[in-house]
Amino acid sequence: MANQLIAIDTVGREIKARVEAGDKAIDKAEQHYIAAGIQLLEAQKRLKETREMRWSAFLFSHVRLSDETARKYMMLANGDATLEEIREKKAKSERERRAKAKASASVPKHIENSNHVVGKIHQQNQQISNSSARVARIVAALSAADDDTLSKIEALLNITEENVNG
Numbered sequence: 001m002a003n004q005l006i007a008i009d010t011v012g013r014e015i016k017a018r019v020e021a022g023d024k025a026i027d028k029a030e031q032h033y034i035a036a037g038i039q040l041l042e043a044q045k046r047l048k049e050t051r052e053m054r055w056s057a058f059l060f061s062h063v064r065l066s067d068e069t070a071r072k073y074m075m076l077a078n079g080d081a082t083l084e085e086i087r088e089k090k091a092k093s094e095r096e097r098r099a100k101a102k103a104s105a106s107v108p109k110h111i112e113n114s115n116h117v118v119g120k121i122h123q124q125n126q127q128i129s130n131s132s133a134r135v136a137r138i139v140a141a142l143s144a145a146d147d148d149t150l151s152k153i154e155a156l157l158n159i160t161e162e163n164v165n166g
Contacts, residue, residue, distance in 0.1 A: 041077055
C-alpha cells in the first residue's frame with residue numbers, strides 16, 4: 001500500500017467518472033468499465049484493511065453504484081466475464097421479466113388484488129430499508145465528525161441536555 005492514500009471520496013469520484021465515460025464512449029466502454037472494476041477492487045481491499053467506511057456506504061455515497069453493478073465491473077476487471085456476457089445476461093433477465101409481466105396481465109382480479117397488497121407491503125419494507133440505510137449513513141457521518149462539527153449540528157437541531165434528558 002502506498003505511503004500516501006488518496007482520499008476515499010476522490011477514489012469514488014474517479015470510479016464514477018470512469019463508469020460515466022464508459023457509458024458515453026461505446027467503442028471504449030469495456031476499457032473504462034475494466035478500469036473502474038480495477039479501482040473498485042482496490043477500493044474494496046483498502047476499505048477492508050483500513051475500515052474507513054463500509055463497502056456499501058462507499059458505493060452509495062461516493063460512486064453511486066449498486067453492489068450488483070459494482071460486482072459486474074469487478075468481474076470484468078478479473079476477467080470472470082466479458083461486457084457482452086454481462087449485457088446478454090441482463091437482456092435475458094429483461095426478456096423474462098417482460099414475459100412474466102405479460103403473463104400476469106391475464107390474472108383474475110382477486111389474485112391481482114392480493115398481488116397489489118403484497119406489492120404495497122414490499123414497498124413499505126423497501127421504504128423502511130431505505131430509511132435504515134439513511135440512518136446508518138447519518139450515524140457513520142456523525143461518528144466521523146469532529147467536535148466543532150458536532151457542536152454546529154447540535155446548535156442547528158437545538159439539542160441541549162435539558163431537552164434530551166427531560
